[in-house]
Amino acid sequence: MAKEKKKVQAITSMDVDFTQWYTDICTKAELIDYTSVKGMFILRPYGYAIWENIQAGLDKEFKRTGHENVAMPTLIPESLLQKEKDHVEGFAPECAWVTHGGSEKLEERLCIRPTSETVFCDHYSHIVHSWRDLPKKYNQWCSVLRWEKTSRPFLRHREFLWQEGHTLHATAEEAIAETEQMLEIYADFCENVLAMPVVKGIKTDKEKFSGAERTYTIECMMHDKKALQSGTSHYFGDGFAKAFDITFADKNNQLSHPHQTSWGVSTRMIGGIIMTHGDDNGLILPPRIAPIQVVVLPIAQHKPGVIEAAQGLADRLAAQGVRVKTDVSDQSPGWKFAEYEMKGVPLRVEIGPKDMEKNQCVIARRDTGEKYFVSLDELESKVAELLDAVHEHMFQRAKRNLEENTYPCTSVEEVKEKMATQGGFAKTMWCGDLACELYMKENCGVTSRCIPFEQEQLGDTCPICGKPAKKMIIWGVAY
């Protein structure tokens, strides 16, 4: 009977159907709700709280590195969007347009921003005149809209929350340094806060951002061995500046175009967290962004003093800055265990009459399921220690997944065989030609993920065309 009940509410097993498992977690852990508009999702309080924590962490880093937040308009006139050729080609197909104001048809239709390069450029052209005005380092937290054909919770929304940084610099060197700095901030955040190991690198021309000269990326590997681009940072050169007529007088009173960057991460990261860490019991949240880090559950809560004891432990942890919740609802303890596991709460503290007699509590880890009997005198220190241990273990586990599923290959056949049988990433040398990328897509079903910063010399020639090759590239199937 109990088994039947569990089956009804259980999420689909990862091995049975990975995509269904993913969707189950999104809805059953109360992160997301669907709406009546395709591709538009509601971030429910628990899902939004994860985003708020990501936002808080990154925003602090942006400010530490001298960036200022701004708020730009949602609507972009068509003429403005068209100023940069590559950019408009990249985004026009997925723009949504406002054509009417009230009942009046507009003279010029307005695009609901898919990204804000053009608005920033227009603004910068007004406010930048002198080398003294540089650098300009702006960021905005907002939502953007892209009319995607297919959508999935977090991974592909038609409207999604993100952050877009846009900076202007006097020199190319400075702009490139900025681009690289922001990629490092993303990479550190992924690894140290989200416990997601990354591969840092550069996108090929085929995969780079529309209008960029160079796109840096961090790529993560999900549980199903597919790649998720988790953050990007672009160097634009002075292409946009020229298109938008942004000029400044340099120290020699020469009129110059500044060099530009943009960089962003989105709520997609939450999809990455789910698919990197989750298991068949639900979500597993990295402690440093978990909205609830510790849930305190009273056992036999009708017995005198138990609820008070649980609340007391929660108060002690809250005083230490731990995000803690106590659940004294009349659900059974077993139900609560399953519920907070589904929601990925890193640590569970149990306290019942037996514990109270012994001046102890039980702490259970979400990542390993291990349970510890902990003296109440050591509560704070043990929780702090375990939160770090959970983070570290989650990171190492994900790193192992990445490393064990990345294969150095020296022939197309080998890539094809590995991708067909194992999945994951394949590393090969590459000549740099688009034709070879297209060939890989056609024959192995993979796209280039990045040319990693950490290069290895796997040979001297491109295994696809046989021409000399200097760079190692990573191939994979991407989300």
Added chain:
RNA sequence: CGGGGUGUGGCGAAGUUUGGUAUCGCGCUUGGUUCGGGUCCAAGAGGCCUCGGGUUCGAAUCCCGACACUCCGACCA
């Protein structure tokens, strides 16, 4: 945008082949009971059967159309 699948109380399904009073489980409400891994018992509430047309005395069921979700491709953060 191409190919498949699915739309039935909040969720998951049965019923559709062969038209005839809308069924089950979970959840929800109330009362009791239990509490260290999704307690148990009882009583209740809740449905334009996705939407729009048609056929029929009668449609969840048959026919036509739309929409949505979902999976697999192509495109994309």
